[in-house]
Amino acid sequence: TWIGSKRGGLKQAIGRSRGGLTTKIHAVVDALGNPLRFKLTGGQCHDSVTGYEMLKQMDLTKKQVLADRAYDTNQILHLLEQQSAIPVIPSKKNRRKPREWDKEIYKERHLIECFFNKVKHYRRLATRFDKLASSFKAFLTLASIMVWLA
Incomplete structure (x- = not known):
């Protein structure tokens, strides 16, 4: 979503989902x-x-990539195969032939949820005080630095 005039508008990164206006x-x-x-x-x-775009920019050679069912797409799996990465992604319910995945390694996916929990302790991020995406991302960067330092 953009605010302001069409030329000089500022990006808000807010979109409508089932829960209303949100930012992912x-x-x-x-x-x-x-x-x-x-x-x-x-x-x-x-x-x-977005996950595909982010993974495409990374060097994943011989690394394990843990993700939830939403990332079980042929495009992402092909990218991981090209980079010799090991996908630890459960199959979607609608996949005709379910793939094998390591359930013990998948238990470590809680680390991403823990990261979001740590970041959302900052009320400014949890309630989206910042109107513009640039200032929201700047504070998210600051909170991420705090996670690194903790």
Whole structure:
């Protein structure tokens, strides 16, 4: 969503989803739960589209990629196969032939949820005080630095 005139508008990164107007934070964390990169999108944007763009920019050679069912797309799996990465992603319910995945390693996916929990302790992020995406992302960066330092 843009505010202001069509030429000089400012990006808000707010979109309508089932819960109303929301902003999604897409994040990639390391094996310790520390943030590596993140991106803001409107609430209507699907996770797998942004996830593919973020994974495409990373070197995933011989690494395990843990993600939830929303990231079980042929495009993401093909990207991981090209980079010799190991996908630990459960199959979607509608996949005709379910894929094999390691359930023990998948238990470590809680680290991304822990990252979001730590970041949302900052009320400014949890309630989206900042109107513009640039200032919201700046504070998210500051909160991520605090997660790294903790």
